[in-house]
Amino acid sequence: MFDKIEHFFIPPEKTQAGYSFMDVPDRISFDDSEAILYGIPLDITTSFGKGTKWGPKVIRTTSAKQIETFLLDSNIEIHKKLKIFDIGDFKLPGLKKKNLDEIFEKMSKNISEINFEIRENNKIPIVLGGEHTISYFTIKATTKENPVILHFDAHRDMKPVYDGMKLCHTTPFYHLIKNKFIKGSNLIQIGIRQTDREENYIAKKSDVTTFDAWEIHNNFQEVKQKLKTITDNKKIYISFDIDVYDICYVPCTGTPEPFGLNPFELIEIIDSISKNSKLVGLEIVEVAMKNGDYREGTLATQTLYRIISRLMNKNIK
Ligand SMILES: [Mn+2]
Numbered sequence: 039m040f041d042k043i044e045h046f047f048i049p050p051e052k053t054q055a056g057y058s059f060m061d062v063p064d065r066i067s068f069d070d071s072e073a074i075l076y077g078i079p080l081d082i083t084t085s086f087g088k089g090t091k092w093g094p095k096v097i098r099t100t101s102a103k104q105i106e107t108f109l110l111d112s113n114i115e116i117h118k119k120l121k122i123f124d125i126g127d128f129k130l131p132g133l134k135k136k137n138l139d140e141i142f143e144k145m146s147k148n149i150s151e152i153n154f155e156i157r158e159n160n161k162i163p164i165v166l167g168g169e170h171t172i173s174y175f176t177i178k179a180t181t182k183e184n185p186v187i188l189h190f191d192a193h194r195d196m197k198p199v200y201d202g203m204k205l206c207h208t209t210p211f212y213h214l215i216k217n218k219f220i221k222g223s224n225l226i227q228i229g230i231r232q233t234d235r236e237e238n239y240i241a242k243k244s245d246v247t248t249f250d251a252w253e254i255h256n257n258f259q260e261v262k263q264k265l266k267t268i269t270d271n272k273k274i275y276i277s278f279d280i281d282v283y284d285i286c287y288v289p290c291t292g293t294p295e296p297f298g299l300n301p302f303e304l305i306e307i308i309d310s311i312s313k314n315s316k317l318v319g320l321e322i323v324e325v326a327m328k329n330g331d332y333r334e335g336t337l338a339t340q341t342l343y344r345i346i347s348r349l350m351n352k353n354i355k
Contacts (some may be wrong), residue, residue: 039159040068043152047076047126054079054095058124059166061102062117071123072350073162073320076152078128078145080168082135083206089290089326094127094166096327096335097342104339111305114347122164122346128152142205145175153179157318162350164342167323169292170195173277174210176321178219185273185318187220188311189227190282190304192251192295196237207292207324212237215244222246226268228307229254229282231297251297258303262310270312275319276345280338290326290334301337305344317349 050058058065059075068074077094107117131137131144153176156163165176170191177187189195189211196212198204205213211227214220222244231251233241241248247268249261281291284298299307325338 039155043155044125046128046148046152048129049126050098050124053077053098053127054092055098055102057098057102059098059101059122060104060107060117060120060124061098066121066123068123068125070121071161072121073123073164073346074156075122075124075164075166076126076128077166078130078149078168078172080130080133080141080172082133082138082141083169083171083201083203088292089328090167090169090292090324091133092327093168093323093325093338096332097166097322097325097338098124100332100335100339101342109343109347111344112347116343116347120343120346120350138203145172146178149175150179153319157183162317163319164346165319165321167321167325169207170277170279170323171205171207171210172323173321174205174213176319177210177214177275177277180275180319181219183273183318184221184224185275186269186315187225187275187277188269189225189277189279190229191227191277191279192229192232192281192298193279193293194227194230194233194237194241195279196240197234198236198240212240226265228265229299232293232295251299254299254303254307255297258306262306265307265310266312269315271314272312272316273318274311274315274349276317276321276349278320278322278341278345280322280325280334280341283337287337288334290328290331291324292326293324301341304341308345308348311349315349320345
């Protein structure tokens with residue numbers, strides 16, 4: 039299977055980071071791995087702040103440079119526990135607006151194929167963004183498995199069109215529902231606090247479940263209980279936009295927002311996901327780096343560790 043998808047990627051040591059994720063000394067083999075990690079450093083339709091092309095690099099670097107590999111809160115030695123094979127970065131055509139159609143066509147064709155192969159081999163795809171636009175392609179690949187989508191974000195990303203573009207970083211979830219790749223009733227949006235009337239209307243009409251930032255703040259126990267029920271005995275796909283965290287934790291992402299979650303709340307939410315659920319895919323998007331500021335990348339890496347160590351611990355299929 040490795041032969042089938044290898045050619046889509048730049049190997050980890052040749053990516054912008056020059057390291058693999060966690061940079062495990064005796065790297066796990068493709069066959070022995072439980073998850074296949076890859077980057078999609080897409081940074082083209084982002085409107086406010088640029089920098090998501092550095093996402094895979096900053097996550098790989100902060101994970102590789104981490105001295106301690108022990109998670110104090112869960113008593114886990116991550117290098118032993120997390121069987122992840124880093125296959126590198128998806129090869130994208132040059133990041134210019136004039137290449138947009140070519141980029142989307144390539145992603146449309148290949149990302150589904152890649153994720154399909156990974157799932158066929160009973161492994162979990164873990165994708166490092168890149169702007170949130172990539173979710174249209176990654177989540178499209180999950181249609182057959184019909185998972186509950188846990189979408190962590192400050193924004194709904196459900197606009198029909200933005201700045202003349204149908205597909206861009208503020209629209210993927212609208213088009214996933216419209217093109218019937220996911221059911222609105224399977225979409226759970228967590229941490230939302232910045233949206234417009236039309237998106238709210240679309241979410242409501244499509245039967246999307248929303249746990250907005252205020253509900254999480256005011257009714258935290260209830261939200262966690264509901265999430266546990268929603269995910270019980272379900273396949274789940276996690277789409278994690280780093281800006282779900284409060285603006286003070288994410289200095290580099292393109293559209294940071296106040297009234298966001300803190301890392302302790304986030305861990306509690308992850309812990310409330312049913313132990314009977316099955317993770318079928320995970321992505322972390324909109325992570326950026328500016329002027330050598332690794333704070334956001336460190337938070338992204340530590341968040342990934344928590345999600346993976348808690349949810350990637352059982353037979354996957
Ligand atoms: Mn967002």
